[in-house]
Amino acid sequence: MIDLQHVSKRFLEHVVLDDVNFTVSKGETVALLGPSGVGKSVLLKHIIGLIRPDTGEVLVDGLSVPHLKRKELAQLRTRIGYVFQNGALFDSMDVFENIRLGITDDTSYRDLRFAHERVRECLRLVNLAPEVMQKMPSELSGGMRKRVGIARAIAGKPTYLLYDEPTSGLDPVNSDVIDTLIERLQQELGVTSVVVTHDVRGAFRVADRIALLWQAKIRAVGTAEEIVASKDEAVQQFLERDLEMAVIQGGKD
């Protein structure tokens, strides 16, 4: 279970998170919606301990992430897969080595035969051919980079998957492919997921619950139906704007 309690974070004078409470139950997929630059990725990085809160508590499986020692934090991170916005693939390594680094158990990591099988399996899960293994990240398209990033995140068989804008920068077709993939991984691996996105349609499709981060606070949380039925002006404004964008994009397509 992921539990953020009264988390606040500021960078210099800019308040990014202000007394944020956010909970994700075991096996659940929660989409964190919000406009660009509102602090969704910052919230996600708190969960994995890449950013520490100024105040408040971040609990994962009952462990206080900001107070963990280095080795304990590394241990916790082996249970969390993080999909970065732009893939964050290691430029100097081919796809095989990138995904292999995701195998968090050291003995399995050093066993080349096991690593090969695991990488092949992860590529299959993200709908990529085994031949991609030999390619360098610079040879991959945007959508493929995202999928390799997901493959790396699931290589260590994590309990939690955190997606940071998994569909940003992708065309609608590739966005759908990634959304389908998230749904499929959720069903096949049974992981607890947090999907940070500003794509309302994608969020409605993959999430059990949706939270809206607005002006440094969680403005609304609920199922898709509850969010749509919300009387909150900010929620309606955000939903309408995104649906307008969807119509414009649809028109262009």
Place this chain on the structure above:
Amino acid sequence: MRISTVERAVDLRRPIGRISLRVAGHAGRFFFMLVDLFRGLPEWRTWLPYTIEQANLIGYGSMFIVILIAGFAGGVTALQTGYQFTGAYPLYIAGGVISESVILELGPVLTGLILAGRIGASFAAELGTMRVTEQIDALESLGRSPVTHLLLPRCIAGIVVIPALVMFANGIGFFTGFIAAKQSLGITNADFAYGARYFFHSFDMWYSAIKAVAFAFAVTTIPCYIGFNAQQGAEGVGRATTQAVVAASVTILMLDLVLAQVLLGGAR
């Protein structure tokens, strides 16, 4: 109002305080990075393969430029020695001046400075790019330590390979100095060898090696620190790269002075 603006402008307490805080902050973070490097040493199974890779890149990659620099330095030293000493001193002195100049100063310092540019820039740019493209965050998110995967291999490889390159540069500088002295001054092999032996102390090689290790430390750790802490996109990486080269070069020159005073100050 105008007076208060002028007063504020000439009040040095504020900028001095700000600079002091920045320097103290960097010193503290640099110290903690060094502590992390030492703490990562037992995890040799992780850093050793990457270290071998880095040692190859530093060693083979720098060989040509080191030969070039040391070769020219030796040759120029011989020509200038000839210009200064011909007719005034016995020719064999040229052997001593050339060998001592190369071993004590030119070999280590020129190699250090050129590697500060070549390796320092490369370390800072690589790590800076990895930082701004979230590759370092990605490594941490996988439960892996950036210290043992990225910093330690670069630092150890540099600290092992750079002294070897300095010794190699000493040899090349000495050889080209000898050839240039023979050609331009007409010094005999025996005179050159006599001069070189006459002025040589076995400590000179140790001094050269100690300087090389100290310079290697500066050339690796400073750019690694600056690159690792790079911020704000491509501009930040560019700034980090420039800062890394300048900081490593200035540190080499400062270490050169300090080591000369500490190791040679009371020797003669």
